[in-house]
Each structure stands twice: as C-alpha cells, then as structure tokens.
Amino acid sequence: MVKKCPNSAQKNKTPRAFSLSLIKRAIYTGALYWVPMDKKQPLFTIAHISDLHFSKVSFGLSQFFSKRWIGNVNLIFNRRRVYKNERPFSLIRPFIDHKVSHVCIVGDVSTTSSEEEFSIASRFMQECEKEHMKVLSIPGNHDAYTKRSYKRQLFYKYFQDDRDKRLPYCLQKNKVSAYFLGHEWWVVKLDTTYPAPFYHSTGKYTEEIDDNLRSLLSALPSTASIIMMNHFPLFYHEHPRRIMYGAEKLRETLSMYPNVKLYLHGHTHRHSIADLRGNHLPIVVDSGSAAHVQRGSWNLITIYPSHCTVTMYSSDAHLQWHKQKTLSYEL
Ligand SMILES: [Fe+2]
Numbered sequence: 093m094v095k096k097c098p099n100s101a102q103k104n105k106t107p108r109a110f111s112l113s114l115i116k117r118a119i120y121t122g123a124l125y126w127v128p129m130d131k132k133q134p135l136f137t138i139a140h141i142s143d144l145h146f147s148k149v150s151f152g153l154s155q156f157f158s159k160r161w162i163g164n165v166n167l168i169f170n171r172r173r174v175y176k177n178e179r180p181f182s183l184i185r186p187f188i189d190h191k192v193s194h195v196c197i198v199g200d201v202s203t204t205s206s207e208e209e210f211s212i213a214s215r216f217m218q219e220c221e222k223e224h225m226k227v228l229s230i231p232g233n234h235d236a237y238t239k240r241s242y243k244r245q246l247f248y249k250y251f252q253d254d255r256d257k258r259l260p261y262c263l264q265k266n267k268v269s270a271y272f273l274g275h276e277w278w279v280v281k282l283d284t285t286y287p288a289p290f291y292h293s294t295g296k297y298t299e300e301i302d303d304n305l306r307s308l309l310s311a312l313p314s315t316a317s318i319i320m321m322n323h324f325p326l327f328y329h330e331h332p333r334r335i336m337y338g339a340e341k342l343r344e345t346l347s348m349y350p351n352v353k354l355y356l357h358g359h360t361h362r363h364s365i366a367d368l369r370g371n372h373l374p375i376v377v378d379s380g381s382a383a384h385v386q387r388g389s390w391n392l393i394t395i396y397p398s399h400c401t402v403t404m405y406s407s408d409a410h411l412q413w414h415k416q417k418t419l420s421y422e423l
C-alpha cells in the first residue's frame with residue numbers, strides 16, 4: 093500500500109483555495125481585468141502639428157489701418173524665407189504611411205489672419221480629410237492677428253468646431269469644447285486668443301474660460317482620459333510679449349483633473365516634451381513648427397489601451413522628415 097504523503101493533499105488543495113480567493117479578491121478590488129490579445133493595437137494614431145503659418149502677402153490699402161502691414165513687412169523681409177507653405181503639405185505622405193487617424197492642429201495656421209491664408213490652411217485640412225484623417229484645430233495668436241479678423245471671427249468661418257453636441261460648450265462662444273474620440277478618450281479644445289496689441293503675441297486664459305473649463309471637465313465621465321489642445325505653453329519661458337496671461341490659473345485647474353493625460357501646444361516653435369505628472373500636471377508636448385525650413389518638426393502620438401508613445405520627427409532642407417526618438421509613457 094502506498095502511503096499518501098500527508099503534505100501532498102495539502103499541496104493539491106492549497107494552491108486551488110489560494111487561487112480562488114485571490115481571484116475573488118482581485119475581482120472585488122478591480123485588480124483583475126481581461127487583457128485583450130490586441131493590447132499592442134493602437135486605439136488612435138494622432139499627428140500633433142502646430143504653427144503652419146501659411147502666408148500670402150496682401151497689398152490692399154486696408155492693411156495700413158491694421159496690424160497687418162507689420163505682418164506683411166515681416167513676411168516680405170523675413171518670414172517668407174523661414175516658413176514655407178509647401179512644408180506642411182509634405183506631411184500628408186508620412187501621415188498616410190503612419191496610418192494617422194487624427195490630426196490635431198494647435199494653432200497659428202495663418203500668419204496675418206487673411207482670407208487667402210485661411211484658404212490655403214483649409215486646403216491642407218481638406219487634403220488630410222480626403223485621406224480619411226479627422227482634423228481637429230484651434231486658433232493661435234496669428235489666427236486672431238487683427239482686431240477686424242477677430243471681430244469677424246474669420247478663423248471660425250473657415251474651420252468648424254467639431255464637438256460633442258451633448259455638452260453645451262462651443263469653442264467660438266465658450267472658448268472650450270470637447271470632442272469624443274472613442275474608447276473613453278476625449279479631446280478638450282481651448283481658445284485663448286484675443287486681438288493682441290502691436291508687437292505682442294500674447295494669449296489670455298481668463299476667469300470665464302476657467303469657469304467653463306472646470307464645468308466641462310466635471311461634466312465628462314469620471315472614466316474619461318483627456319487630451320487637451322491649447323496654442324500656448326503652460327509655463328513662461330518666453331519673452332513677456334509672447335506669454336499667455338493666466339497660465340498659472342490653468343495649471344491650478346489642470347492639477348485638479350489628473351485624467352487630463354496630455355497637454356498639446358505650440359507657439360514657441362521649439363520641439364519639446366515634459367512629463368510633469370510628478371507635479372500633478374499632464375505630459376506636456378510642444379510640436380514645434382511644422383512649416384519651419386531649418387527646424388520643422390511634429391509629433392506622432394500613438395494611444396494604446398494602457399500606454400502611449402510620442403515619436404518626434406524633424407525635417408531637413410529637402411522636405412524629408414526624419415524620426416528623432418520615441419518616448420513611451422504608462423497611462
Ligand atoms: Fe507661431
């Protein structure tokens with residue numbers, strides 16, 4: 093007769109009992125979840141671009157009654173050589189190759205807010221949409237360049253605010269709006285532009301915008317993950333004539349909403365990324381300028397179920413885009 097080892101029954105029993113209780117506990121605490129086989133499959137592939145600065149010199153007399161004549165002089169002697177209209181168009185091929193699903197343009201599509209410049213920007217967006225990419229855009233300070241263009245709300249005549257109409261926020265009126273991407277992901281757009289005085293490239297995050305943003309963020313589902321789009325950076329590293337007034341208020345609000353995962357901006361024309369989650373702020377990403385001849389740049393942001401990657405691209409003088417590096421973040 094073979095004697096059963098007293099420990100073997102124990103051994104057979106214990107792991108089962110242990111694993112069952114562990115599973116029960118995991119279900120109760122929410123630690124157990126089904127991991128799909130396509131965990132590595134991206135949910136969205138987003139092209140983050142900014143400061144396209146499409147330009148067209150205007151010779152109309154009316155420019156002399158506005159800030160536009162400064163913009164035109166600057167364009168003729170300087171900007172036309174530094175920013176090229178064809179450069180953003182050269183992005184469409186890489187966007188197709190990378191299967192970009194969404195293009196987020198964070199402002200300064202124009203140089204002096206003229207109808208001609210907005211028409212070129214509109215053609216660029218239509219070409220992206222023809223390739224089945226969803227384009228989301230917000231204005232920058234150059235898109236509210238003159239008092240007249242701001243008063244006429246020219247930017248909004250050319251570019252519609254795609255937004256979730258279940259929420260009562262519209263970018264043109266409330267300066268905040270939200271767009272549902274899918275899979276619990278939302279894009280929240282901010283318009284912090286105003287017709288800044290001569291020689292100023294400033295923005296304004298006002299108390300009113302802050303109230304609207306807080307109400308909007310509170311109205312979104314608690315499970316929402318948010319990508320925020322604003323033209324201006326969160327910190328002042330700029331000349332005082334180039335900052336966004338009220339940035340500290342926006343930082344305070346963002347620190348209360350940890351579900352804002354990414355803050356996409358432009359304006360500085362410098363390519364950078366900073367993970368500020370240790371300071372209760374989002375991952376802050378600056379795409380630089382996509383139109384700059386010497387240092388054109390953009391970001392490819394890929395959102396996965398539990399992490400995201402940001403791949404930084406820059407251009408050479410021959411309109412070729414080169415991958416610089418890829419950074420990965422757990423979300
Ligand atoms: Fe710009």
Ligand SMILES: [Fe+2]
Nearest residue numbers: 200232233359
């Ligand atoms: Fe700007």
